[in-house]
Amino acid sequence: MSDEPLVLGIETSCDETGIGLVRGHTLIADALASSVDEHARFGGVVPEVASRAHLDAMIPTIQRAIATAGITLNDVDAIAVTAGPGLAGALLVGVAAAKALALSLGKPIYGVNHLAAHVAVDQLQHGPLPEPTMALLVSGGHSSLLLVPDVTGDVRPLGATIDDAAGEAFDKVARVLGLPFPGGPHIDRVAKDGQIVIEFPRGLTTQRDMVEHRFDFSFSGLKTAVARWVEAREAAGEPVPVADVAASFQEAVTDVLVRKAILACKENGVDTLVIGGGVAANSRLRSMAESRCEAVGIAVRVPRPGLCTDNGAMVAALGAEMVARGRAPGQLDFPADSSMPITTVSA
Amino acid sequence: MKLLAFDTSSAAITAAVLIAGEIRADVTRIGATSHGELLAPTIAQALNDAGLAPGDLDGIAVGVGPGPFTGLRVGLVTARVMAESLGIPAYGVCSLDAIALQVVDEALCDQAFAVVTDARRREVYAATYDAAGLRLTGPDVLPARELSAATRQGPVFGIGGALYADEFTDVRAPEFVSAAWLGRVVVEHPDRVTDTTPLYLRRPDAVENASRKRVTPA
Numbered sequence: 001m002s003d004e005p006l007v008l009g010i011e012t013s014c015d016e017t018g019i020g021l022v023r024g025h026t027l028i029a030d031a032l033a034s035s036v037d038e039h040a041r042f043g044g045v046v047p048e049v050a051s052r053a054h055l056d057a058m059i060p061t062i063q064r065a066i067a068t069a070g071i072t073l074n075d076v077d078a079i080a081v082t083a084g085p086g087l088a089g090a091l092l093v094g095v096a097a098a099k100a101l102a103l104s105l106g107k108p109i110y111g112v113n114h115l116a117a118h119v120a121v122d123q124l125q126h127g128p129l130p131e132p133t134m135a136l137l138v139s140g141g142h143s144s145l146l147l148v149p150d151v152t153g154d155v156r157p158l159g160a161t162i163d164d165a166a167g168e169a170f171d172k173v174a175r176v177l178g179l180p181f182p183g184g185p186h187i188d189r190v191a192k193d194g195q196i197v198i199e200f201p202r203g204l205t206t207q208r209d210m211v212e213h214r215f216d217f218s219f220s221g222l223k224t225a226v227a228r229w230v231e232a233r234e235a236a237g238e239p240v241p242v243a244d245v246a247a248s249f250q251e252a253v254t255d256v257l258v259r260k261a262i263l264a265c266k267e268n269g270v271d272t273l274v275i276g277g278g279v280a281a282n283s284r285l286r287s288m289a290e291s292r293c294e295a296v297g298i299a300v301r302v303p304r305p306g307l308c309t310d311n312g313a314m315v316a317a318l319g320a321e322m323v324a325r326g327r328a329p330g331q332l333d334f335p336a337d338s339s340m341p342i343t344t345v346s347a
Numbered sequence: 348m349k350l351l352a353f354d355t356s357s358a359a360i361t362a363a364v365l366i367a368g369e370i371r372a373d374v375t376r377i378g379a380t381s382h383g384e385l386l387a388p389t390i391a392q393a394l395n396d397a398g399l400a401p402g403d404l405d406g407i408a409v410g411v412g413p414g415p416f417t418g419l420r421v422g423l424v425t426a427r428v429m430a431e432s433l434g435i436p437a438y439g440v441c442s443l444d445a446i447a448l449q450v451v452d453e454a455l456c457d458q459a460f461a462v463v464t465d466a467r468r469r470e471v472y473a474a475t476y477d478a479a480g481l482r483l484t485g486p487d488v489l490p491a492r493e494l495s496a497a498t499r500q501g502p503v504f505g506i507g508g509a510l511y512a513d514e515f516t517d518v519r520a521p522e523f524v525s526a527a528w529l530g531r532v533v534v535e536h537p538d539r540v541t542d543t544t545p546l547y548l549r550r551p552d553a554v555e556n557a558s559r560k561r562v563t564p565a
Contacts, residue, residue, distance in 0.1 A: 041555050042553050042554070042555055046551055046552075046553040048416065048552060048553070049551045049553060051416065051417070051420060052416075052420075052551065054420075054424075055420050055423060055427075055545070058424055058427065058428065059427050059428070059431050062428070062431065063431075073431070073432045088417070089416070089417045089420070092382075092383045092417060092420065092421060093420055093421075093424050095383055096382075096383055096386065096387075096420070096421040096424045096425050096428075097424045097425070097428045099386075099387035099425070100387070100424065100425040100426075100427075100428035100429045100432070101428055101432055102387075103387055103390060103391060103401060104401045104428070104429045104432040104433050105432055106400075106401070176559055224562050227561070227563075228562055228563055231561060231562065231563045232563070235563075331388075332387035332388050332391060333384045333385070333388050334384070335381075335383060335384050336383050
């Protein structure tokens with residue numbers, strides 16, 4: 001194991017500055033700095049605030065990662081960095097930092113896809129991924145179903161959100177309910193005291209939608225339905241049952257996610273579902289996926305919450321896999337690509 | 348001292364190597380939105396031209412702006428990470444001061460002058476200097492027409508002069524900062540060196556959300 005290459009991964013696609021160190025499938029260190037508190041009063045991530053925070057956090061976060069690992073930067077064998085998708089200015093801080101490391105240390109650099117990294121990270125916790133694997137990626141910026149024959153080079157999108165990302169819907173509904181940003185953890189918390197008594201719409205599940213948008217998602221209509229429901233109570237002078245609304249909303253989101261993920265597994269003959277992204281930290285999504293998948297013989301793999309949200313270890317994990325499979329490294333001139341397609345695993 | 352200098356505060360991506368104060372490499376490429384793609388290869392070329400490996404360096408000089416934020420950060424994070432990984436210091440230099448030093452050392456002007464660059468959004472970054480190149484005011488960010496009459500009628504260096512030619516009477520070259528002159532600031536005027544904190548001069552655009560949006564009429 002110790003002769004496997006040591007890969008340093010850099011993640012800056014949104015509001016988390018992550019530096020991870022991975023050797024093979026072994027997590028060595030994972031240092032994180034977050035600017036989430038600076039965004040809270042704006043109700044969402046402000047790109048320029050995030051970019052400034054990445055610059056300030058880069059060196060301290062690198063220092064923490066190498067101190068935890070008890071190594072020096074000279075011990076690193078390769079650099080991996082999120083090249084996209086994400087916030088353009090934020091991505092660029094990480095990409096420039098990675099190139100600076102590669103240039104200084106004379107080591108190869110891999111510019112990798114953020115979504116593929118969310119899949120690859122599961123190997124750090126649950127071992128090698130079966131091939132193919134189905135991946136459900138749900139976060140504040142993404143909601144995608146991916147068929148993954150090879151996480152280092154063959155990732156096929158089956159569907160994605162056509163409007164809001166799942167995490168975005170959590171944030172917006174939290175706001176309607178007077179809960180803080182980011183909304184996911186707060187809705188999860190208050191929903192535990194609620195009943196699933198309100199039938200909110202399941203986006204893109206009608207018969208016609210299942211033809212045209214079989215594996216796509218839509219959460220914008222759900223968000224609006226929740227807002228209308230709450231406003232109707234307020235207009236009638238009635239109290240809003242926050243816990244029930246949260247539980248019912250959460251159920252509507254997770255029901256569609258899990259239903260379509262299982263359908264995708266069945267139709268593609270895949271027996272393993274990996275769930276990643278920040279929304280994968282949601283307790284109802286985890287429990288529903290586990291129970292429904294178990295019933296149909298599909299293995300569910302969900303990394304621990306700290307590996308589901310954005311982090312450097314996931315980038316290092318994908319980089320390590322690319323090194324192990326002999327994938328060619330990138331040059332020093334690759335761009336940060338805010339809309340990098342998932343079919344492009346490395347820049 | 349073997350010094351690598353670079354700047355990404357303008358449309359010019361510029362890197363230079365100075366050895367004992369002598370310029371051994373000086374590479375500049377233009378790309379207003381390509382700092383992330385162009386900087387590392389430009390640095391690699393400058394080092395190659397000078398016959399140096401990164402590990403040979405004793406220090407790094409970087410322009411701290413002011414300049415458009417996204418490009419500016421590419422230079423700053425590159426300088427900080429290279430310095431950290433090589434175990435050498437990173438020196439910050441106001442990018443406008445580097446143009447001012449070139450103006451004085453190349454005798455492009457024999458009186459007080461201004462350096463004015465592009466801040467986008469119909470504004471400029473500006474600093475004024477005495478005839479010896481000492482900074483008198485700035486750097487500031489403002490519309491060119493709001494600079495003092497004396498500044499607008501005197502010699503103006505930097506791309507801002509050409510961009511807002513109607514506001515100025517004596518527009519001169521150079522238009523962009525050169526890394527070679529940035530490096531010379533460190534060598535010749537260590538008192539003008541700062542840390543690598545960026546000169547943003549503007550706060551991020553962001554509006555606090557006062558209340559939630561309703562979807563039904565109130």
